[in-house]
Amino acid sequence: MVYINKNYTNLTENYLFSEIARKISEYSARNPGTDIIKMGIGDVTLPLCDEAIRAMTRAVSEMGKAETFHGYGPEQGYDFLRQKIRSYYADRKIQLDEDEIFVSDGAKSDLGNILDIFGKENRVLIPDPVYPVYVDTNIMDGRSISFADADRENNFLPMPNENTHAELIYICSPNNPTGAVYSRSQLKSWVDFALQNGSVILFDAAYESFVSSPDLPRSIYEIEGAKYCAVEFCSLSKTAGFTGTRCGYTIVPKSLVFDKYRLNKLWLRRQTTKFNGVSYIVQRGAEAVFGETGQKQIKANIDYYRENAKLITSALDKLGIYYTGGKNSPYIWMECPDGMNSWQFFDCLLSGANVVGTPGSGFGKNGEGFFRLTAFSTNEKTAEAMERLSGLLA
Ligand code: PLP
Numbered sequence: 001m002v003y004i005n006k007n008y009t010n011l012t013e014n015y016l017f018s019e020i021a022r023k024i025s026e027y028s029a030r031n032p033g034t035d036i037i038k039m040g041i042g043d044v045t046l047p048l049c050d051e052a053i054r055a056m057t058r059a060v061s062e063m064g065k066a067e068t069f070h071g072y073g074p075e076q077g078y079d080f081l082r083q084k085i086r087s088y089y090a091d092r093k094i095q096l097d098e099d100e101i102f103v104s105d106g107a108k109s110d111l112g113n114i115l116d117i118f119g120k121e122n123r124v125l126i127p128d129p130v131y132p133v134y135v136d137t138n139i140m141d142g143r144s145i146s147f148a149d150a151d152r153e154n155n156f157l158p159m160p161n162e163n164t165h166a167e168l169i170y171i172c173s174p175n176n177p178t179g180a181v182y183s184r185s186q187l188k189s190w191v192d193f194a195l196q197n198g199s200v201i202l203f204d205a206a207y208e209s210f211v212s213s214p215d216l217p218r219s220i221y222e223i224e225g226a227k228y229c230a231v232e233f234c235s236l237s238k239t240a241g242f243t244g245t246r247c248g249y250t251i252v253p254k255s256l257v258f259d260k261y262r263l264n265k266l267w268l269r270r271q272t273t274k275f276n277g278v279s280y281i282v283q284r285g286a287e288a289v290f291g292e293t294g295q296k297q298i299k300a301n302i303d304y305y306r307e308n309a310k311l312i313t314s315a316l317d318k319l320g321i322y323y324t325g326g327k328n329s330p331y332i333w334m335e336c337p338d339g340m341n342s343w344q345f346f347d348c349l350l351s352g353a354n355v356v357g358t359p360g361s362g363f364g365k366n367g368e369g370f371f372r373l374t375a376f377s378t379n380e381k382t383a384e385a386m387e388r389l390s391g392l393l394a
Helices: 006-010 016-030 050-063 079-090 107-117 133-141 184-197 263-274 280-289 292-319 342-353 379-393
Strands: 101-104 123-128 144-149 168-172 200-204 230-235 248-251 323-325 331-335 370-374
Touching (some): 016 342, 050 280, 079 280, 107 248, 107 263, 123 133, 133 144, 133 168, 168 184, 280 292, 292 323, 292 331, 342 370, 342 379
Parallel strands (some): 123 144, 168 200
């Protein structure tokens, strides 16, 4: 008899995106030819920058010649890329050793895989609402989860308090779905809490490149003491349009010691055992993104999305609707008007304006009554969607 991991039976089905797709297709069938604008897109829409394409094309040619062919590479990533990531941090006055940087195929894998090195008996604290992967990966392992409630009262930035008891603490800043970003002093409180309680912070910085305000931290290592309590996950997905190309990186400082073990050593062992690295071609593309021209090109793309975010926040400002995000994040998290719940507002926006967004209730119980709009559409469609939304809600 084969025994399965019974924890999987505790996972709840996430119907969010399938339910959205079903509602859209039914509505389209009832109203043929309707121009529906999708403002719920969580994926980038602009193509890869020229520098990345050029570098990957060169790398493909290299793979076709015996003298420049690359087989298995280092599991932790090629030095050429790790050096670039190191400089990316050094430019922000964060000093890392190259062997504290682990290149991967994206933040999602690392966020799930990191749990391999932590005992199942650890208590976990996860913000609500948030990216659902943190919850599901811990349910798969059978860990006990508590939630840090994010709501209007704390501007969707929950802080530690006397009831906070956890060894593994997730922080996502800028947050998906709320777009809320912790200030340096707020992050300092979390770092101090982790240091006092012997907890580890799993800091998801997937959207750091959208932070435009210099007062706001883009890395947890901008906070004193963080190298003793935090692992940072980052990704080229939203930064450089690598959602389909796949490349990310995780920082595990050597100063992280828990239960007498060095996390860096455990993570290296985990990765070298279960992972065979990111393709040479993709790593050359990622390297190009960190170059001077690459940085200019990806910033132009991010600025394009920022324009969309501005269109959305300006419309909501005019309507006097409460929201978080948008200024330092591609996500805008708005309160549903007239006391509607998330799905009621979804239906209202679809039928009244032919605009689609994401019901906040899909990201946790505190998401009920809220709605996520994203800046990943085109300028034209975003402007049109905001005109329709303003007409509907005015
Ligand atoms: N972290 C957050 C908060 C996200 O929203 C996402 C993707 O939507 C990821 C991580 C996954 O990133 P990647 O594409 O690098 O796996």
